[in-house]
Amino acid sequence: MTAAIEAEGMVKMFGDQVALDDLSFTVEEGTVLGVLGPNGAGKTTAVKAVTGLYPLDGGQARIFGHDVRREAPTVKQMTGFAGQYAAVDADLTTAENLVLVGRLYGLTKRSAQARTDELIDSFDMASYARKPVAQHSGGMRRRVDLACALVGSPRVLVLDEPTTGLDPKSRAGLWTMIQRLVREGTTLLLTTQYLEEADVLADRILVIDDGRQIADGTAGQLKKTLGGDRVVIELADPDRDAETAVRAVQPLVAAEGTAERAPDGSHVVIHVPDASRKLAAYVEALSRAEVTIAAVSVQEPTLDDVFFALTGSGTTSSAAADETAEAVA
Secondary structure, eight states, X not given: XXXXXXXXXXXXXXXXXXXXXXXXXXXXXXXXXXXXXXXXXXXXXXXXXXXXXXXXXXXXXXXXXXXXXXXXXXXXXXXXXXXXXOOSXXXXXXXXXXXXXXXXXXXXXXXXXXXXXXXXXXXXXXXXXXXXXXXXXXXXXXXXXHHHHTTTOOSEEEEESTTTTOXXXXXXXXXXHHHHHHXXXXXXXEEOSOHHHHHHHOSEEEEEETTEEEEEEOHHHHHHTTOSEEEEEEESSHXXXXXXXXXXXXXXXXXXXXXXXXXXXXXXXXXXXXXGGTHHHHXXXXXXXXXXXXXXXXXXXXXXXXXXXXXXXXXOOHHHHHTTGGGTO
């Protein structure tokens, strides 16, 4: 396959702070790479650097073989970028924003209008075309922002946390649009705070922390690195019993697995091979420790588990992030 994006040993400094530390990755044409990492890990810096929006202090990046620094005009024609927050002019209408972006790309007035009409139809925005963006919901603003990133018909699309703050329905709608773009051949580089989003959209996932790569693979490959099963122990009173529960089962899992409190604190998670054979022993140990169990289930590892194991922290959970949706609804 053809490499659409190539990053080799990227280094980026902000004063004395190292934002990217010898970061390398490749994205094949027509595929999706999801970039995950804790807050401040360097996700946004990485996607801005690889498209030339941030100058590198070391290493290099190429888009379809074109150096992002030496061939910046060519690279800009090939890439579209949508940041974490809608970058459209709220006082202009949807159509006016799209025409403006088209003109900035060098399109003639007629061509910009034709591309605007095409995108409004494609994104099902006809009823919003003549309304100021200020009157749109958060989900519709993000839709307009995504359409603006596509005005130049880019071969590579970079989305930096595109669904942050959206309600679940708006998020799912944007996922559908993104999946359609990929089916049509667009290469996608995506950062996200939603592990479910990466699981659904990404062909490969790159996990970074402190500007360095710590894992790279498909969602399935990353989940397999944990090995075994995932035992979820729901507690009647997690604030009181979570730490006691971890201590109670730790001697039973120490030789072949792990036991830890979930990042959101609501339950305890045990990772061990062949968990079903050991379930009774865990329940007995918890009973002896006078821990009140609400429910127990055996599951396959999730990306949340992988992320926590790799970084020692959780991303923003869907439930927690949804609480911010009202601010942009």
